[in-house]
Amino acid sequence: MTRRTDTHPVLDRPGVGAPFFSAWEVGTPERQRRTVDAIADTWERRPWPTDGLSGYFVYAAEDGSGLLHYAQWADEQSYEAFVKTRRQERNDAIDTAVPGIERVWIGRYRRYRSLTRLTSRTVGDGSRAVRVPGCVVIVDIEFDGPDPARQRAWVDAVEEALAAEPTPHPGGISAHFHLGTGGTRVLNYAEWETAQDHIDALAAPGDGIGSTSPLWERVQNWPGLRSSTVKRYEYALGLVPD
Known part of the structure; x- marks a missing residue:
């Protein structure tokens, strides 16, 4: 299952071979709060998608305009499998709750x-x-x-x-x-x-x-x-x- 945590991620934890960062634009502080709530609701209602993902973290931009996402993937293959089978359905649920989210960029890093x-x-x-x-x-x-x-x-x-x-x-x-x-x-x-x-x-x-x-x-x-x-x-x- 999926649970919420208040603990900040450990960026240098072992086993994170493919960290991903991405950014969404949502427009206003009120929409920013609604989007965070929609992400939490969407993920907590569903099983954790794969052992290849050890943590998913969301950050609110200081100016209220957008969100930063940080995902700790074991490898890119785990991420690609998630994209094929689970990501779109989750994004659709979030977009239904908060229409008009702009997904600005996603980056693969080491x-x-x-x-x-x-x-x-x-x-x-x-x-x-x-x-x-x-x-x-x-x-x-x-x-x-x-x-x-x-x-x-x-x-x-x-x-x-x-x-x-x-x-x-x-x-x-x-x-x-x-x-x-x-x-x-x-x-x-x-x-x-x-x-x-x-x-x-x-x-x-x-x-x-x-x-x-x-x-x-x-x-x-x-x-x-x-x-x-x-x-x-x-x-x-x-x-x-x-």
Whole structure:
């Protein structure tokens, strides 16, 4: 069966050989809420589709316009079998509940590298509390042509720039870099304690995110870099096998 979970996914969990990301546009915050409810209702009324899917997670865009989907597939064959037998019927049920959803894109990826800072922090009584991400930031990078070596080199350069920060913003929790199988895209799934932490990190002067350090300038002006978009999301729904 299918059950709902409030636990955020573990991006580097073993067995996830084919992570998929996709985006839907729904238009308004009210339609955004209705679509999340429709997804939950559709999936919870049906058996978990396959052992090849370990988790399906949905995130609400900060501006209320759309949703991000993240699915943890064991391999692409499991996904293709789901498409042939189960996906359309579920999409039809969701579209009946909320007509007019625009399915903007879907991407096939492989996780390349994960960078994690402290996963807990000290609270008032001196004990340690797990740091729960209140904001997920998706950085979507596109290059002007397929080049797997360039994908990896760009991520390596980002890691170098992050490692050189003398005072990294304390709100950052992790960054999980995924390489598009087509060779042109990189997607960074970054966890932050709050959206404001990410906003402050972008606005802060000096070294680090948003700065003009040579290492960050190199990242931002990489040869062949066509576009770079940053979008903040909030965890909305998690579905896992029961």
